[in-house]
Amino acid sequence: MAKRLLSVFERKTTENFPFRDEEFEAVGINLKKEVDRVFGRSLAIRELDSGSDNSTEIELVNLTAPHYDVERFGITFVASPRHADVLIVTGAVTLNMATAAKKTYDAMPNPKFVVAVGDDACGFGILNGSYAVLGCADKLFDVDLKITGNPPSPKDILKGLLALTEKIKKQKIL
Amino acid sequence: MKLNDELTKLFGKQLEITEGVNNELYLAISENEVHSKIIRLYENNFELVVLFCAENFTAQVFTLFYAFEKAGFSEILVLQCPLEGKSASSMATIFPSACWYEREVTDGFGIEFSGSFDKRRLFLHETYPADFHPLLKSFKNGKIETRPATAEEYPFKIVEGEGVYQIPVGPVHAGIIEPGHFRFSVIGETIFNLEVRMFYKHRGLEKLAEGMTPMECVKIAETISGDETAANAVAFCRAVEKISGIKVPRRALQLRTVFLELERIYSYLGDLGGMIVDVAYPAGASPFLILREEIFRQNEALTGSRFMKGAVSVGGLSRDVPEQALRNLSTFLVAFSKHLGSAEGIDSTFFSLVDRFETTGKVKPEILIPLHVTGPVARASGKTTDTRIDHPYGLYREMNLKVRTLQNEDVLSRFSLKAEEILESIKIIQYMIGSLVSGEVAVTYQFKDGYALSLVESARGQNVHWVNVKNGLIDRYKVRTASFCNWQAIEHAVLGNIVPDFPLINKSMNLSYAGTDL
Numbered sequence: 038m039a040k041r042l043l044s045v046f047e048r049k050t051t052e053n054f055p056f057r058d059e060e061f062e063a064v065g066i067n068l069k070k071e072v073d074r075v076f077g078r079s080l081a082i083r084e085l086d087s088g089s090d091n092s093t094e095i096e097l098v099n100l101t102a103p104h105y106d107v108e109r110f111g112i113t114f115v116a117s118p119r120h121a122d123v124l125i126v127t128g129a130v131t132l133n134m135a136t137a138a139k140k141t142y143d144a145m146p147n148p149k150f151v152v153a154v155g156d157d158a159c160g161f162g163i164l165n166g167s168y169a170v171l172g173c174a175d176k177l178f179d180v181d182l183k184i185t186g187n188p189p190s191p192k193d194i195l196k197g198l199l200a201l202t203e204k205i206k207k208q209k210i211l
Numbered sequence: 212m213k214l215n216d217e218l219t220k221l222f223g224k225q226l227e228i229t230e231g232v233n234n235e236l237y238l239a240i241s242e243n244e245v246h247s248k249i250i251r252l253y254e255n256n257f258e259l260v261v262l263f264c265a266e267n268f269t270a271q272v273f274t275l276f277y278a279f280e281k282a283g284f285s286e287i288l289v290l291q292c293p294l295e296g297k298s299a300s301s302m303a304t305i306f307p308s309a310c311w312y313e314r315e316v317t318d319g320f321g322i323e324f325s326g327s328f329d330k331r332r333l334f335l336h337e338t339y340p341a342d343f344h345p346l347l348k349s350f351k352n353g354k355i356e357t358r359p360a361t362a363e364e365y366p367f368k369i370v371e372g373e374g375v376y377q378i379p380v381g382p383v384h385a386g387i388i389e390p391g392h393f394r395f396s397v398i399g400e401t402i403f404n405l406e407v408r409m410f411y412k413h414r415g416l417e418k419l420a421e422g423m424t425p426m427e428c429v430k431i432a433e434t435i436s437g438d439e440t441a442a443n444a445v446a447f448c449r450a451v452e453k454i455s456g457i458k459v460p461r462r463a464l465q466l467r468t469v470f471l472e473l474e475r476i477y478s479y480l481g482d483l484g485g486m487i488v489d490v491a492y493p494a495g496a497s498p499f500l501i502l503r504e505e506i507f508r509q510n511e512a513l514t515g516s517r518f519m520k521g522a523v524s525v526g527g528l529s530r531d532v533p534e535q536a537l538r539n540l541s542t543f544l545v546a547f548s549k550h551l552g553s554a555e556g557i558d559s560t561f562f563s564l565v566d567r568f569e570t571t572g573k574v575k576p577e578i579l580i581p582l583h584v585t586g587p588v589a590r591a592s593g594k595t596t597d598t599r600i601d602h603p604y605g606l607y608r609e610m611n612l613k614v615r616t617l618q619n620e621d622v623l624s625r626f627s628l629k630a631e632e633i634l635e636s637i638k639i640i641q642y643m644i645g646s647l648v649s650g651e652v653a654v655t656y657q658f659k660d661g662y663a664l665s666l667v668e669s670a671r672g673q674n675v676h677w678v679n680v681k682n683g684l685i686d687r688y689k690v691r692t693a694s695f696c697n698w699q700a701i702e703h704a705v706l707g708n709i710v711p712d713f714p715l716i717n718k719s720m721n722l723s724y725a726g727t728d729l
Contacts, residue, residue, distance in 0.1 A: 056501075056504075056505075084386075084387045085383065086388070086389050086390055086412070087390075088411075088412045088413075088414055089389075089412075089437070089725065090433075090434045090435070090436060090437040090725050091389055091436055091437040091438060091723060091724070091725045091726075092437025092438060092440070092518045092520075093437070094387050094388070094389060095437065095438060095481075095518075096517075097387050098387050099504060099507070102497075102500040102501075102503070102504060103497050103500055103501050103504070104501065104504045114386070114387055116385030116386060117385065118383075128412070129414065131411065131412055131413055131414055132336070132338050132339065132357055132413075133334075133336040133338065133410060133411045133412070133413050133728075134382065134390060134411045134412065135338065136338070137382045137383050137390065137411070138383075140383075141383050162434075163419070163430050163431065163434065164414050164415075164419065164434075166352060166353065166419070167352060167414060167415040167416075167418065167419050168345050168350075168352055168353060168354070168355050168415050168418065169345070169413050169414050169415030169418075170414055170415070187520060188437065188517075188518070190517065
């Protein structure tokens, strides 16, 4: 206990973790540059689960965990769609979620972009043909970019976001 | 003692018991004796594991199945009750856990339960037309005509009185979380009532499975809940293997055990980290999240998928794992235990953290059996339950594991229990790697028709799969995950707590939305 109290006075250092991934860092630094240019220094993402198997959400959460920590690159996951530039849709759109999904999208300010993440959201999943789903994200939104995978890895998702900024730049939307 | 003898003692000698292929006993009973039989079981400490319906199983159109377990017996009792028509009597006043099951059967098959206290629709929300019952064989899977979701409003339980107000939360939550609706009735900051409304993610998996070959259906099992991929794949494959009499090679069984325990470890690490994040102490959570990511990478090295998707198949594994990856895993786990121990040690003595964890979100012992609360949530409230030990499968039967329980019922209890169980899982993995035999990881086989029940302890608790194969194709696939039971427990666990503690309690119980909604 005494040690714990005394630790207040110790010099604070940032631990140097041995898990640096050069490829990921390179993508991130590129993305940071693009986010600065295209989105005015910060890219706010609202995640919408419209019927996934939850593995894609886990990978999105992992992006904010210490190994990846994408806030360094100007990316934040925001709580409200009203604060979001990009809507990330995961999973096929179920009938039960369709209304809530649409309302979430409608609550976002313009200009707004939709990225489908994961095979189900992109239309390559096994749910096609089920009575309970409307279909992939395309059925409800104009999807700007698809990131496939079951689920895509955090690195794949980051690469996808870089592709999105490049696409927006090319189309001169912003 | 055998369950058979116990049943003879309860019901007398003339019992028509059929032995299932997987240590389950099917007892055929008629509609008018089901109520009295279930009361008898209730009085003798049997616990309702699952209730489901199948069409064209017997000469009658519909058959209801009530599965029960009793502490001390490894067999499962399944009451098999053919229905004369489209109605049955409700068991929800005896076993409250029957309530959701009965509503599920009503939605799926259109069977009405007389005497039930809750007749609202369950997984079919307002957008589904009236008289639509997707699990009927007469309904061919495909697009349906929906109606506007605003057609009627779902009647939540209304709590009225001075100072009582409601907080509706969801289905879309603030954060990267799955969708579900929580309706709080609150007095001041204290939760007076909570009603959980799930099934926003209902994807129709059970219907989708029908008509598939068992091989194709593994994918459906894996997609039930992404972070229970291995548990559900193993549960499904075991059912099919039992039906067809397939003997899985020992190496495959050993590696399956490694996968199951790795899944438990990464799931628990997420919970430990998540609980700490939810009391606003991210620095304390980081060590757990770092270890969790390392496990995902180990999974990928072993199976090619961070969630071990596609690793398990009927008859064994899809492919063998690289030797080097196994050796690396073994070395990694030695360092892992040390990191975990120090992280847990630091956090569990951190005042503000313990202050938030202690006495929060108590899961009281009196709801454990009525709601069939399962997994670490039940064990942290003192219930001796673990499917790996109660109904051993795979290699768990030779492992001589002990059920760990803690008595404090609160968030801290669940935190400590999960940290302890991770260390146990590491031991199991190391033992499996140490004793790994060489040889094939899959066998060739012929599919046979039949049905079987299969139980697996996922990271969240007991998952139940019932598979019926007809003419080589899946005729009915019933899944009940641990979350389906534990979601009902959270309605009780939050009572008397303050609203800001809800996310913490939720995280400590780690409930899957996808696994409940199917």
